[in-house]
Amino acid sequence: MSDAAAMNRFLSGVEKKAFHIANLAVKDVDEAMDIVQDSMMTLVRRYSAKNESEWKPLFYRILRNRITDFHRRAVIRNRIMGFFRLPNSEEDGAGPILQAPAGYAVEPAFQVQMQATSEKLGKAIEVLPGRQREAFLLRVWEGLSVQDTARAMNCSEGSVKTHYSRAVHTLREVLGDDHEQ
Template sequence: MSERVALNQFLAGVEKRAYKMALFRVRDVDEAMDIVQDAMMILVRKYASKPEAQWAPLFYRILQNRITDSHRKATLRARLFSMFYSEDPDETTTDVIQSAPDGYAAEPDFQVGIQDATEKLNAEVERLPMRQQQAFLMRAWEGLSVADTALAMRCSQGSVKTHYSRAVHRLREVLKEDWL
């Protein structure tokens, strides 16, 4: 199997999860799509020659960098906008990202046929702090090891364990009445 085919299979295997991870954070379909495409291009152009085993942590590292950049820019834009246009001075500290319209709501098909469990989980994952969200999605959903998740998140393995543990604890707490 050629490396090109292997690369195609790898990207096809992660693209849906990558898109969802981006969407959880940026809550904008087009922005999430751009982030995933950028991550794909960077992986292909710069890291395709790396061993296949390294593609996943490298790809998610690129993806998380792009998500973080996008989130920061959106937050900065929101703050600037609030400073100049907000009528209520107290609202200048509002995190507009948090109060932005739900990305799923913008996609009518998103809501159709989705089970309650998925909806509730999505909502709670979306509320997780960024680092906890990253650790949870990469460990629990993508199945990355602690070491690979640490590489992707640019932090220590201890930090990954802490973020992941807090995320699982929080999700279990808020979902237990509905789930278990």
């Protein structure tokens, strides 16, 4: 298989998950799309010569850096815009995450309950702290090893285990008894 074909296969395998991860982090479809596109380009330009087994942690590391850049720019933008915003405006206070409906309704039918649990879990993952969400998604969803997750997150393996453990603990608490049935 040629390098281009291998890269195409790799990117097609991660693009949707990467987009969803970026969208969870930045809450903006267009920004998430730009982040994923930029990450793809950077991987190809800088690391396509690397071994294929290294692509996934490298790709998610690039993605993470792009998301971090986005948040840095947002902080600066908010500081600048803060000078022009009136105090006590309606935009202050709860953000879109807190304003989102909780979705805790209990349905009688099992299938519907499973659906509700799934939705609740999705929202719980969405509101996890950034590092915990990263560790959880990379370990559980992308199936990266602790070592590769640490490489992608640019932290120690111990930190990955801590973030992951806390994420699981939080999700257990959010779900309560739902997943024990």
